[in-house]
Amino acid sequence: METRELRYFVAVAEELHFGRAAERLGIAQPPLSRTITQLERRLGVALLERTSRKVSLTEAGSVLLDEGRAILGALAAAERRTQGAATSRPSLVLATKAGASGELVAKLLDAYAAEEGAVTVELLLCERQPQRTLHDGEADVALLHLPFDSIAGLDTEILHTEGQIAILPTSHPLAAKPHVRMAEVCSLPELPIARWPGPGGVYPEGAGAEVRSQTQLFQLIALGRTTVVMPESCRANLLEGLAAVPVLDAPAVTTVIAWPPHSRSRALADLIRVATRL
Secondary structure, three states, rough: OOOHHHHHHHHHHHOOOHHHHHHHHHOOOHHHHHHHHHHHHHHHHEEEEEEEOOEEOOHHHHHHHHHHHHHHHHHHHHHHHHHOOOOOEEEEEEEEEOOOOOHHHHHHHHHHHHHOOEEEEEEEEEEEOOOHHOOOOOEEEEEEEEEOOOOOOEEEEEEEEEEEEEEEOOOOHHHHHOOEOOHHHHHHOOOOEEEEEOOOOOOOOOOOOOOOOOHHHHHHHHHOEEEEEEEEHHHHHOOOOEEEEEEOOOOEEEEEEOOOOOOHHHHHHHHHHHHHOO
């Protein structure tokens, strides 16, 4: 297989839509379709199930998606590490969601910097899906939050688990309560739950505002346009005019540190050890 074929297949497998995959790759749809068909013919297996309504992965396709992500990530990481070896200052790239786990990130960076042999850690802030930076080789390690982020094809260690809070305008009646339940938050016609884009940038159905960043989200909540349920640690980033109320029955959020399974970096191993110790 060629790396071009793998890149094309991974794009289609992640988007589950040939048009969006072609747009993401910057190519026309017909050559993308031909490449996937040729790949299936060469491998002798069906990778995708296609109907007039949807595209889905076969069992073989799911395996190739995991393997393809690992291969492409390893190639990108090898290129970045090879270029980095020409410099006198080795480094690691840590990816995390902008505005998430701020206190944990600060403690981790400080603790690791105090270790003997520590290298420079560059921080890559993502608006969403930081795991893709690992698959694409942009980052060496990432902080992910379950159940929101996917850890498929990655090695992980659990760091901590926390509850969730509803973010509301301070003027809203629920903002004065000591706690609420999901049913209360989800049944506010004047404050529909905000919607984040899914794979391929497609927003789920709903009445809530379409958001792409935490800054945009918090501004819309302060204006009384939407609300959201988020991990407890996001409380530290609240703007004036916002209130955080614990949601008793919201699913717990688990923060993990994740890295590609092919990594053999001693510096990365040291960073993971410090993170789990914290």
